[in-house]
Amino acid sequence: MMTPHTNSPASTASLRMHLAAALVLAIFALPAAARAQSSPPQTPSSDQSPDAGPQTDNGTIILKKKKDPDADEPPPPPAPETPKVKNPDNATYSLRVDVPIVNLDVNVVLDKTHQFVPGLKPANFLVLEDGVEQQVQTVRMAQTPITAVMLLEFAANSYYLINDMRNASYSFFQTMRPDDYVAVITYDLKTHILTDFTNNKDVVAQSLQTLTIPGFSDTDMFDALYETLDRTSRIEGRKYIILIGSGRDTFSKLTLDKILAKVKATPNVTIFTIGTGAFLNEMSGSRGGMSSGIRDLNYLQAQNQLKTFAQMTGGLSFSPIFQGELPDIFSQINNSIRNQYVLTYRPTNTKNDGRYRRVKVLLVDNEGHPLQMQDEKHKPLKYSIIARDGYRAKLPVE
Template sequence: MMTHRSRRFSASRKPASALFLLILASLIALPSAHGQTTPATQPPAQQQKPDQPSDSAGPETDSGTIVLKKKKEADEPPPPAAPAEPKVKNPNNETYSLRVDVPIVNLDVNVILDKTHQFVPGLKAPNFLVLEDGVPQTVTSVHMAQTPITAVMLLEFAANSYYFINDMQNASFTFFNTLRKDDYVAVVTYDLRTHILTDFTNDKNVIGSALGSLIIPGFSDTNLFDALYETLDRTSRIEGRKYIILIGTGRDTFSKITLDKILAKIKATPNVTIFTISTGGMVREMTEGHGGMGGAIRDLNYLQADNQMQTFARMTGGMSFKPVFQGALPDVFGTINDSIRNQYVLTYRPTNNKNDGSYRKIKVLLVDNEGHPLQMQDEKHKPLKYSVIARDGYNAKQAVE
């Protein structure tokens, strides 16, 4: 041991220049030696594919970088669920449906001055008081209507008197001259039976030819009830508002239909307005009160005929006229034209909404803003009398079976 230590001590005693060269040589050789050697204590790095499953049964671990995945939309709180529909258990699992029909009544109303027969314009919904079976109704809307007409000229053409036929011809041609190009008119005559001369047409040449053919009558019977019943039955198949211009004496001889049945038919036929013009006014003025017992019976028959004609018109919202002179006919049909081409259409929902098929009685009145009867005056502040013309009533719908 002493020898080894001396050797080292002897080496330490070498000159300084040699020592410097030794240190410089070791510094130059150090980097290359370090790059060629690998420490024995550090194990080689292992590469692991992330997609390969491990053979180990335990959970897979990753010692690499921690990656935070993006939060999925499913992790957001879901919207609140809709409330569940109530479940109704029907007996025998049957399905039921409910249908509600809310009735609406459209009522054609005319307001005419009694003296001049002029139409009264400018009325509003609060001015109309509608009573249905005596119960006030709320009028929801009122509007003016002026439309082409669809009319039947129902003419008495019987071999009973030349004066009656002449009056009928004059009245029918006067009405014919008031027609417009969009008006549709049918011509029907009656005696013992009903005869359709022309169906509905707006060709005035066809209508004029039909009226011109009324020269020689056949029978002397006047079955008015049968003819009116058949005409109402035919017009009920046509949609919209219809008019019947009934020109005749109003007498009935051998109809199969009774007065009660024809009145019931009128009630049951909607959207039909009847205007009546009685013929033979001049002859009646000259013969009334003459002829003894036979004349009295004749006068009574004509009074009954007038009452029937007025009833037909009143029930449907029309008007009845008994002109004596031919010169009055233009005014008569001027009034009819004002009535059928200018009218108020009232709409209301009846308080009695039962579909029981019953007949509902209607009455229309005019009132002021305070609910009092409406007063009309002329330019000189004189009171004017007026008439409110509307149907007497209507039949409610039948219940749906």
């Protein structure tokens, strides 16, 4: 049976010496990184701020981070709270301010020669809206291409009327320029579109050449003008209607009052009228008799309707007796269409009530007196101001 081995005191002391030596060697064998991790963190010196940059191997100088120049500035005060207004039923409402601007086309022509009067200044125009003076902001000259509808009466009632219409329509056709757009519409019992808007003069000429044999003798001018106004209102910009006819109306569904209301309500449309049958009326009037008086009365009423359409829209109305008058007539129309003043103002009445506002344009001198014109011999010249007589204000829902 074996007994446990007992160390002597000498052997125990030798063992302790060997263990101490091994411990010293192990400590020196530890990596430098381990000793660094085991060392306690150093406290930053008094001249080194906590936000100092990282240490580098280039020396003992440490570059501090650049401070934000606005860091020392006090923060801006908070924006004041928007006052909250509690609407009924917690509903949300939006407010839109719509300031209307009126653009008014004005033509000034001499009564004797029908020539356009150039060179007028903004101070020469006095605009009254419902009798209240308006501040004219801008006045400029305009000479632009035209967009026009030739509305022609083509009915089996009289050869003279058809011949007058043909001569007048061909005279206007000759004044077309390459950048003008023209549509051709005829009317008797109904309206007939011969050609839509085109700047091709050949197409317009071909459509006019088809006017040979009329179908009906009725002339529903009110209905035809209403439909034409309705079509042109869908086109942007200024439009013109060249209405060539006798001015008579037979079986239109619309009355004169309704067509006048339509003319008022249609913006940016100017109507020029060429009355046919003036020579025929002169010939029949020379015969005398009761029938001649009635015919004269009907003719005058028809011509008055044509003049009313033109005056309401700032156009011109003519009743030529001879064909030789047509070139001068369409020269005046072209001067009126292509040369005009465009006035801009903000109406003092800003209500969107849909009511008709009557507008009147006057010419004044520097002292506010009516403007007087003279020729080279200092003789007074009479002139006419051609402009729409008003416009219809917008409705709140527009």
